[in-house]
Amino acid sequence: MNQQYPSALLEKAVGEFAKLPGIGKKTAMRLVLHLLRQEQSTVEAFGNAIMTLKKEVKYCKVCHNISDTEVCQICSNPQRDASVICVVENIRDVMAVEGTQQFRGLYHVLGGVISPMDGVGPSDLQIESLVKRVEEGEVSEVILALSSTMEGDTTNFYIFRKLAKSNVKLSVIARGISIGDELEYTDEVTLGRSIANRTIFTGTV
Amino acid sequence: MNQQYPSALLEKAVGEFAKLPGIGKKTAMRLVLHLLRQEQSTVEAFGNAIMTLKKEVKYCKVCHNISDTEVCQICSNPQRDASVICVVENIRDVMAVEGTQQFRGLYHVLGGVISPMDGVGPSDLQIESLVKRVEEGEVSEVILALSSTMEGDTTNFYIFRKLAKSNVKLSVIARGISIGDELEYTDEVTLGRSIANRTIFTGTV
Incomplete structure (x- = not known):
């Protein structure tokens, strides 16, 4: 471990970033080194924004948004x-x-x-x-x-x-073919649904 | 702004993530929502690891690593x-x-x-x-x-x-062709350097 990372603090920060979905060790390293190059205040703004969100976020009691x-x-x-x-x-x-x-x-x-x-x-x-x-x-x-x-x-x-x-x-x-899609590349189930659920043509799409 | 984000705290956290290199608004949103789903302690470990690194990191006074x-x-x-x-x-x-x-x-x-x-x-x-x-x-x-x-x-x-x-x-x-590379796809400058800087063949690559 120490052979690879020159600093335990660095290793910890990289490890935390690498836990995020879609972020591997290499990307994590790049992001951490980017943050290291920023001002102290920038890094604190980053850390605080996330911790504050988690601490203070509410969910609407009606719709749960x-x-x-x-x-x-x-x-x-x-x-x-x-x-x-x-x-x-x-x-x-x-x-x-x-x-x-x-x-x-x-x-x-x-x-x-x-x-x-x-x-x-x-x-x-x-x-x-x-x-x-x-x-x-x-x-x-x-x-x-x-x-x-x-x-x-x-x-x-x-x-x-x-x-x-x-x-x-x-x-x-409605399920159907996406706007801009070509018919021949649409899967059969979607195309079938598109035909079954056809709507009256009114001159505009 | 408010029309797009249901919460100012969320918008702030997404904004901070989107400042990182190679991370756009959509990825930032995905990462923030992932963190929101984690335990409070996990999110704090994340925030603290980064802020501690920035605050306490040292650079070697000899080699600056x-x-x-x-x-x-x-x-x-x-x-x-x-x-x-x-x-x-x-x-x-x-x-x-x-x-x-x-x-x-x-x-x-x-x-x-x-x-x-x-x-x-x-x-x-x-x-x-x-x-x-x-x-x-x-x-x-x-x-x-x-x-x-x-x-x-x-x-x-x-x-x-x-x-x-x-x-x-x-x-x-040494500059030269990478191990595993094919000659015909190597650029001329690299190949030229490879030839100029050739080494005595000793039986192993």
Whole structure:
């Protein structure tokens, strides 16, 4: 160990960086040496930003999105349509849907999808609180916007069964060929779904 | 800004990560969300390892390699040959040469190479202290092991002139085709050097 790293402190810092996903020892070394070349204050700003985030971050008690306040900015915005809830896997998906500027309702962040392989069951996700939101509130539609994977589909079906008693409209985002994709390179399942779920042509795509 | 990030703390942490070389906003977000999923203690270990390194790291006063002590483990090792100094650009190069287990002398870390484009002049590097080491000591050979670039060559030449008065032997690591490389894909300059600097064949490569 000491033969390789000239300093135990350096080795520790590299080790911590290398624990991050997608970062190997070489990249970790490059990042640590980059930080070493910066001012003391820059390095402290870096370390503090991460520790402060972990210490002080809150999750919206309504939708479980990350937030600086008890109820997040989206949930507390009176201009948003509280009758539609879009169910997503994580915070990044909220940001992705927000980025489209096509959705003016509220969100519900599950915190993952059901995945027995990874030991994630329904009780690890915010599904009960979704059912409660639907039962209590003025919700007319729940849009399922999970990944199009085995795990996503399983979770969709689980939520479908959980909400079967309530008379909320349950929809799922459209599957089909991506804008810009060529037909011949699209897989058969997607293309089949695209044809089955065709919509009336209105002159614009 | 707030439209994109649901939390100012999150945005700050992502911003700090995105300042690192080769890390964009998307990767930064992925890394920060990974850290958020970890235990409080794990995140603190990460932050502290980096801040402690920056605060407490020392540089060996002989060779300027990174070190936990005043004089690094290599310089203070009596088994190393103090009559040979290998001049390298940075800490990673020390580790690379050490990794070969072919060198038992001491090092001298310049801290970079002369690069007018990046505003790095000879006075920004540990060249004066190298000259002093050579003049004062029992040094018989200085090996230049810098990158084979314009900047590396410039720095080699600068050191050559600086050491011209002393009667130390000055050598440079061999340039040639890499082990495992095919001749037809080797560039002409490298191949030319390989031929000019050919060595007596002794039966082993």
